[in-house]
Amino acid sequence: MGVAELGLPVDVPSTALFTDHYELTMLQGALAGGTAERRSVFEVFTRRLPEGRRYGVVAGTGRVLDAVENFRFDADVLGFLRERRVVDEPTLEWLSSYRFSGDVWGYPEGEVYFPGSPILRVEGTFAECVLLETVILSILNHDSAIAAAASRMASAAAERPLIEMGARRTHELAAVAASRAAYVGGFTTTSDLAAGFRYGIPTVGTSAHAFTLLHDSERDAFQAQVHSLGRGTTLLVDTYDVAEAVRTAVEIAGPELGAVRIDSGDLLLVAHRVRQQLDELGASDTKIVVTSDLDEYAIASLAAAPVDAYGVGTQLVTGSGHPTCSMVYKLVARAESADPQAPLVPVAKKSMGGKTSIGGRKWAARRLDEEGVAEAEVIGTGTVPAELADRQLLVELIKGGEVVAREALDVVRERHAAARANLPLSATQLSRGEAVIPTEYV
Structure with missing residues (x-):
């Protein structure tokens, strides 16, 4: 439960000028x-x-x-x-x-x-x-649009977890509201720390491609991340060659590797290949997380894929084509x-x-x-x-x-x-x- 739900002050300024x-x-x-x-x-x-x-x-x-x-x-x-x-x-x-x-x-x-x-x-x-007209409408129109998109995505995902990760695709304050609305609609976690602080939503995150590119090799990057965050971390495997990255990831973290993330390519095909490779390497408990401009239709298309969780950004925080409810x-x-x-x-x-x-x-x-x-x-x-x-x-x-x-x-x-x-x-x-x-x- 976040500070807002506890009724504690969150340094909220006057809302009187949020009007026409x-x-x-x-x-x-x-x-x-x-x-x-x-x-x-x-x-x-x-x-x-x-x-x-x-x-x-x-x-x-x-x-x-x-x-x-x-x-x-x-x-x-x-x-x-x-x-x-x-x-x-x-x-x-x-x-x-x-x-x-x-x-x-x-x-x-x-x-x-x-x-x-x-x-x-x-x-x-x-x-x-x-x-009160304008401030009420601005809140309800925005949040209800995001929650409706989130709800459709949650239905498409069935029981698979959804990660809200759209903060960088919208206004910084809208991102916090969007994360809250997404949680209402069925998302399980957010990448946005402000949303976690204000509303108590569970936050998650590991690394981006920049972390891999920072190091002299992908192996060095994976070793540094596993050393810092533990074997249960999620390793991003599509910076260079996915198959080679999966091999390296399991070699370094072992079968205790928490998850691998795929952020590009034909997600359906790549997810099947990665699942097969992980199983062959003895990492049958390692999960697969997919990202890359997902919406409810893309999530539904992956229903038969061996995907364990989805990360959604742009399409979620823009209401998946409907950013307002009118x-x-x-x-x-x-x-x-x-x-x-x-x-x-x-x-x-x-x-x-x-x-x-x-x-x-x-x-x-x-x-x-x-x-x-x-x-x-x-x-x-x-x-x-x-x-x-x-x-x-x-x-x-x-x-x-x-x-x-x-x-x-x-x-x-x-x-x-x-x-x-x-x-x-x-x-x-x-x-x-x-x-x-x-x-x-x-």
């Missing part, structure tokens, strides 16, 4: 117009899944909770807004004491979602809720007046081009078939049907501005595995298709 300019100008207009204090309900959802995806994965919820807690307009932030004349002085005065005091409900992190699913519901005054944050209900007791009125955008939304404060439940397998995502307003009462999906995350649902990352990871297992078998197909279960509105 117009969030603050909307606030200024609402304050001036007398509508800022109207009770409001915003919902996060996506109108469709990325093309070809059959389910989505909710990831980043824990980071959202941290971001809301740290959404504070300190002196430096207020000074920046004043200097740039983003908003007027009355608005700056209001922002100086900003603390989110509302409620947040959402799908528990690791749960799967479908088009229209109310993944997150934010309730409070319009003023305090509207400011989630939106929409006002779905607001009070008739600023009176705290005023009734809520459903509101929704009505426009051309498929961007309409459905108004009203929503509940969501997942209907199961006779075998206990998910068969529909049911969404509605008002009273939940009795037969779905124990299948509701939203849980309380923040109550009266206080976080009430922090979870260890391993709990989230286990939840996702269970949620994915509860979907129809076709959910794990890599061929393009529609959402594996329909969304029904009642």
